[in-house]
Structure formats: C-alpha cells, structure tokens
Amino acid sequence: MKLYRAKDYKDMSRKAANIISAQVIMKPNCVLGLATGSTPIGTYEQLVEWYKKGDLDFAEVKTANLDEYKGLPRDNEQSYYYFMNSHLFSHVNIDPANTHIPDGMEPDAEKECSHYEEVLAGLGGVDLQLLGLGHNGHIGFNEPDEEFDKLTHCVNLTESTIEANKRFFEKEEDVPRQAYTMGIKTIMRAKKILLIVSGADKADILYQSLCGPITPHVPASILQLHNDVTVVADEAALAKFAK
C-alpha cells in the first residue's frame, strides 16, 4: 500500500487527479471505476481543467460507477447519474456509451445487479477504482456487515445514511431507501485502487481502516488485502499517523 500525504483538500485532489491522469495516459482505453460524494469533486474539477488545457483525452476511456440510488430517475439532481454528468462527463470528451452506472430505475434488483456484473466483465474489469471513505468505513454503499464477499447487490440504506442524506432532499420521504452498489468482492477485483480521504472527521476511520483489524465491521479494512492500493489523504485525515 502506498500512502501519499497531501497538505489539504486541494492538494489531495490534485495528487489524485495526477494518478488518474497517469492511468489514462498509460492506457488510453482504460476502465476507470468512479465514485460520487463530496471527496472526489475536486479531483473531477482538476481532471476537467487538464482536459480543457489539452493535457488529457477521454475519447477511449470507459467508466463504471460504484453505486446508484434505487428508484431515482437519471434526471433527478440527487441521482449519481446526474452527479457524474454535472461534475465530469458533460465537461470532457468521454463517449456517453462508455459510461456505466447501475440503473436505479430497474425495479428488478437481481436482474440489474447481475447485469451490472456482466457489464463489468464485458469491460474486462476495472483498471483503476477510485474510492471515498464513509464515516463508518463504508466503501460504495457497503455498510458494516457480518461478511465481506458480495458482488453487486441491492442494499437497504441504514437509518444513519438516510439521516445523513436527507439534507439533499426536500422531504425525508423523498430519500431513497435502497441503492444498487458494487460489492466488496467486485471492488477487490479492480486491478488498482485509489482511496482518497480528506478532513479531521475521517481521521479515526482512516486509521482503523488501514491499521486496524481486517473486519467486515469496517468494510474499508479489506483494502489491506489488495495488492495495489494507493491512498491519498490530507494532513487532517492523517492526524493519527506518525509523520
């Protein structure tokens, strides 16, 4: 595992974007596994800036996102489809046909999850998977659990996730109760993983994830077993690590 210390959120975003750019330059038709949430926004902004300067080309890049809310149409501002378009896809020359996100409007969970695994297999697997870290150690929508080994599946959102997400919706009833997510097993199949973490509120869980016991109660702790993980975290998130 490689750990890069960034000064702050901006520096973390720039370092992460550098790693993603290197991947795209080395393999122009690579498959990027992408995440949503607040952590990667700066990384996507930096990638867009370099694309606009002519330093990056997404013409052959393929992407597969980690997760999507079940029941939210693509044009809903809270859908991850909408997020990816507004933060990255609509600003670069990626072919929309090469972008993949679970279809939140497919009501048949089993059908959608097995279809998504087929899509990933058809792409030849993910070359570089970008991950954020939840406060409870979740990656994707894989919440603390009793077991690790799941492929793409449908999750019931926990009360705390619904509570945390309700600020983005008009009414609490509007917050989706379920989501489709790549499972831990799916994530671990990526050839390389890039975990980005920012902020003092993530310091404890980052330390537990990287230095604590490997347990499904801290889903990100499984990353200790992956053979190519790069972590880029800022000073605040690395507060528990010796300098």
Ligand code: F6R
């Ligand atoms: C997003 C995702 C989540 C987030 C995590 C951290 O696609 O799968 O696991 O990465 O909840 O979210 P932020 O970055 O908002 O702190």
